[in-house]
């Protein structure tokens with residue numbers, strides 16, 4: 001199977017980042033915290049996929065500031081390539097349309113949340129890429 005391309009939004013607002021919690025439904029990574037996003041559909045650009053996912057999952061619009069290097073992780077079920085985008089919130093108040101809950105957290109608080117193994121490669125160095133102090 002070819003790798004699954006996944007876009008994720010690291011939405012920054014007033015020194016905090018937006019994280020969402022996956023449903024406790026027994027599916028892949030159930031209950032883990034993550035950054036909103038999802039799988040890129042055929043024919044879609046990465047940025048179009050990001051806008052679609054953030055609209056579908058949270059009813060928000062974002063403007064992209066920068067991207068982080070893509071990272072690849074092998075899960076037992078599939079290989080996933082994560083494409084992280086650092087964004088500003090440009091419109092809307094987040095609603096947890098596809099997750100159990102969302103939170104705005106500082107980078108200092110981020111280690112208190114359990115993220116999927118694929119995020120570990122870059123999560124610790126996230127501060128180096130963010131626009132302002134988020135502690």
Ligand SMILES: Nc1nc2c([nH]c(=O)n2[C@H]2C[C@H](O)[C@@H](COP(=O)(O)OP(=O)(O)OP(=O)(O)O)O2)c(=O)[nH]1
Nearest residue numbers: 006008028029034035036037038039080116118119
């Ligand atoms: N959204 C998101 N997915 C992540 C992160 N880290 C990570 O390993 N993943 C994995 C989990 C999934 O195997 C894969 C795709 O994410 P997803 O479940 O959000 O995909 P989707 O929104 O298209 O949802 P679905 O239609 O498959 O239910 O990426 C992350 O920080 N955010």
Ligand SMILES: [Mg+2]
Nearest residue numbers: 036037038057
């Ligand atoms: Mg998703």
